[in-house]
Amino acid sequence: MNALDSLIEALKRLPGVGQKSAQRMAYHLLQHDRPAVHRLADALTAAVERIHHCERCHTFSETSLCSVCADATRDARLLCVVETPADQAALERTGSYRGYYFVLLGRLSPLDGVSTRQIGAAELLQRAAESGVEEVILATSFTAEGEATAHVLAEALRARGVRSTRLARGVPVGSELEFVDLGTIAHALSDRR
Amino acid sequence: MNALDSLIEALKRLPGVGQKSAQRMAYHLLQHDRPAVHRLADALTAAVERIHHCERCHTFSETSLCSVCADATRDARLLCVVETPADQAALERTGSYRGYYFVLLGRLSPLDGVSTRQIGAAELLQRAAESGVEEVILATSFTAEGEATAHVLAEALRARGVRSTRLARGVPVGSELEFVDLGTIAHALSDRR
Numbered sequence: 001m002n003a004l005d006s007l008i009e010a011l012k013r014l015p016g017v018g019q020k021s022a023q024r025m026a027y028h029l030l031q032h033d034r035p036a037v038h039r040l041a042d043a044l045t046a047a048v049e050r051i052h053h054c055e056r057c058h059t060f061s062e063t064s065l066c067s068v069c070a071d072a073t074r075d076a077r078l079l080c081v082v083e084t085p086a087d088q089a090a091l092e093r094t095g096s097y098r099g100y101y102f103v104l105l106g107r108l109s110p111l112d113g114v115s116t117r118q119i120g121a122a123e124l125l126q127r128a129a130e131s132g133v134e135e136v137i138l139a140t141s142f143t144a145e146g147e148a149t150a151h152v153l154a155e156a157l158r159a160r161g162v163r164s165t166r167l168a169r170g171v172p173v174g175s176e177l178e179f180v181d182l183g184t185i186a187h188a189l190s191d192r193r
Numbered sequence: 194m195n196a197l198d199s200l201i202e203a204l205k206r207l208p209g210v211g212q213k214s215a216q217r218m219a220y221h222l223l224q225h226d227r228p229a230v231h232r233l234a235d236a237l238t239a240a241v242e243r244i245h246h247c248e249r250c251h252t253f254s255e256t257s258l259c260s261v262c263a264d265a266t267r268d269a270r271l272l273c274v275v276e277t278p279a280d281q282a283a284l285e286r287t288g289s290y291r292g293y294y295f296v297l298l299g300r301l302s303p304l305d306g307v308s309t310r311q312i313g314a315a316e317l318l319q320r321a322a323e324s325g326v327e328e329v330i331l332a333t334s335f336t337a338e339g340e341a342t343a344h345v346l347a348e349a350l351r352a353r354g355v356r357s358t359r360l361a362r363g364v365p366v367g368s369e370l371e372f373v374d375l376g377t378i379a380h381a382l383s384d385r386r
Contacts, residue, residue, distance in 0.1 A: 003236070003243040003255055010236035013229040014204075015221045016214060026240070027279045028208045030253060031298060034241055036206040041237040043196070043203035044222075048230040050196040051223055060223060062196055086220045105224060 004030075056127070058120055059085045059103040068092075068101060075099045077134040081124065081153065083107050083141060091139065099137075102127055107140055107149040121153065128162045136164040197223075249320070251313055252278045252296040261285075261294060268292045270327040274317065274346065276300050276334060284332065292330075295320055300333055301342040314346065321355045329357040 001009070004026060011022035029037050053059065054066035061067075068074065078099025082088045088101050104119040116122070128136050136157055140146035150166055157164045170188035171180050180188075194202070197219060204215035222230050246252065247259035254260075261267065271292025275281045281294050297312040309315070321329050329350055333339035343359055350357045363381035364373050373381075 003240045004253055007236040007240040010229070010233040011207075013226060013233065014218045016217070021209060023279060023282075024209070025207045027253075027277060029237075030240060030244055031277065033206060036203070037237045037241040040203040040206065041234045041241075043200040044230045044234040044237075047196045047200040047219070047223065048227055048234075060197055060220075084220060084224065086216060089216075 053105075054103075057101045057103055058105055058123070059088055059101065076132040078137065079128055079133050079135070080137040080139050082139045083146065083149075087139065087141075104140070104149070107143075107145045108152060109145050116152065119149065121156065124153065125156055125160060128157060129160060134163065136162055137167070138164055139167050142167075142169060246298075247296075250294045250296055251298055251316070252281055252294060269325040271330065272321055272326050272328070273330040273332050275332045276339065276342075280332065280334075297333070297342070300336075300338045301345060302338050309345065312342065314349065317346065318349055318353060321350055322353060327356065329355055331357055331359050335360075335362060 007026045008019070008022045011017055011025050012019065014022075017025070029040075050062045051060050052062070052064075054061040054069055055064050056069040057066060059066050059068070063070070075098045078097070079102055080088075080091065080097060080099055081102045081104065082091065083104050083106065085103055085105075088103055091097050091101075102120075102124050104124070106114050106119050108114055108116065108119060127133070136153075138150040138153055140150045140153075154164045154166075168191055169184065170191060171177065171184060177185065200219045200222075201212070201215045204210055204218050205212065207215075210218070222233075243255045244253050245255070245257075247254040247262055248257050249262040250259060252259050252261070256263070268291045271290070272295055273281075273284065273290060273292055274295045274297065275284065276297050276299065278296055278298075281296055284290050284294075295313075295317050297317070299307050299312050301307055301309065301312060320326070329346075331343040331346055333343045333346075347357045347359075361384055362377065363384060364370065364377060370378065
């Protein structure tokens with residue numbers, strides 16, 4: 001394979017990038033932005049070499065403890081369980097959570113071979129059992145797999161006497177009731193406050 | 194800047210990739226596809242080192258003459274002028290053109306500082322003047338800038354006694370007349386055959 005085809009094939013491995021987009025990217029880089037090619041190659045190599053997982057919460061981190069876990073001023077009574085580092089980043093950006101995190105790096109999906117072991121359930125239970133943790137917030141997605149994951153973890157936590165909660169389901173801010181799906185409205189109704 | 198943010202910034206330089214997509218790409222690569230990171234980094238470096246321009250037609254090539262220009266069996270009477278290597282690749286895939294190419298690597302756009310010099314107009318005129326070339330097919334885009342480019346090149350070729358033609362404008366294959374824009378229908382009507 002020639003260098004151009006190899007580049008197009010490699011770009012196709014990016015999520016959301018098909019043959020056409022990969023071609024367009026390759027042509028654009030080679031024709032208009034050769035400095036960006038070196039920068040991207042270097043950034044990719046640096047990322048894969050330097051970014052590992054926080055040994056405490058499993059999120060991406062360049063140090064053995066991530067900046068959140070290393071921050072002793074946060075609220076040690078709260079532990080929030082999310083599926084991905086991206087979910088964690090979204091929660092952090094809200095600025096309304098001051099506790100710690102635990103990142104599953106996936107969700108239970110028996111058909112894809114993702115079991116409690118892959119999502120680090122044992123480490124989570126151990127982490128939740130540490131003195132000081134009063135509430136585990138299960139912030140997995142509201143999809144079938146996310147719900148199943150939350151259910152399994154909630155059961156396991158309950159068996160160990162740890163209290164767990166789930167994010168509120170309801171009508172998104174800024175949306176008109178008319179256009180919200182019925183399942184969401186039903187939840188917003190039953191969870192009204 | 195940490196390695197993750199550097200990677201996201203670098204990915205944003207790809208055409209059609211914004212903050213959200215770049216984040217999703219970075220998280221996906223680091224979480225699910227670390228081998229792809231090395232492959233992409235290597236492909237990028239190899240591409241920028243090995244891919245240059247064909248000295249005859251200016252398309253991307255790893256050799257000083259591209260495979261088309263090096264192919265002596267093609268029809269030397271035809272020279273097709275396109276804006277980009279991607280346009281050339283599209284024409285090649287049709288399998289219905291057997292002549293040679295000249296790739297402008299752009300189109301005239303005075304506001305962006307793209308003049309006849311940047312698109313290699315002098316080299317094109319020299320190439321078109323070679324013995325054997327009977328027709329120059331101007332296959333630039335049917336946009337304002339593409340049309341202007343074709344017009345300027347056609348004038349220059351005419352002044353040198355070289356015959357030039359333009360791709361046919363008309364109704365795209367597979368489309369219903371009702372949904373085709375009026376300018377296209379008008380052209381299809383006046384160019385009817």
